[in-house]
Amino acid sequence: xxxxxxxxxxxxxxxxxxxxxxxxxxxxxxxxxxxxxxxxxxxxxxxxxxxxxxxxxxxxxxxxxxxxxxxxxxxxxxxxxxxx
Numbered sequence: 462x463x464x465x466x467x468x469x470x471x472x473x474x475x476x477x478x479x480x481x482x483x484x485x486x487x488x489x490x491x492x493x494x495x496x497x498x499x500x501x502x503x504x505x506x507x508x509x510x511x512x513x514x515x516x517x518x519x520x521x522x523x524x525x526x527x528x529x530x531x532x533x534x535x536x537x538x539x540x541x542x543x544x545x
Contacts, residue, residue, distance in 0.1 A: 462487035469523035
């Protein structure tokens with residue numbers, strides 16, 4: 462979750478919308494013998510002047526570009542995002 466949060470914060474700031482706060486969590490599904498089979502990212506942000514649609518788009522972009530997400534290619538990663 463930390464890598465995703467840093468990627469999202471950076472993307473928002475670069476786009477001119479620095480967040481006041483981001484709360485992120487990651488729920489990981491682990492199957493013995495298989496390893497990590499799924500990750501559910503949840504993020505709630507306070508970003509002045511940003512619409513929910515724009516925030517969701519930025520969050521999806523951060524999910525795709527996060528180094529950890531890239532390293533876990535093949536693992537199902539879902540995202541739930543909302544504005545505070």
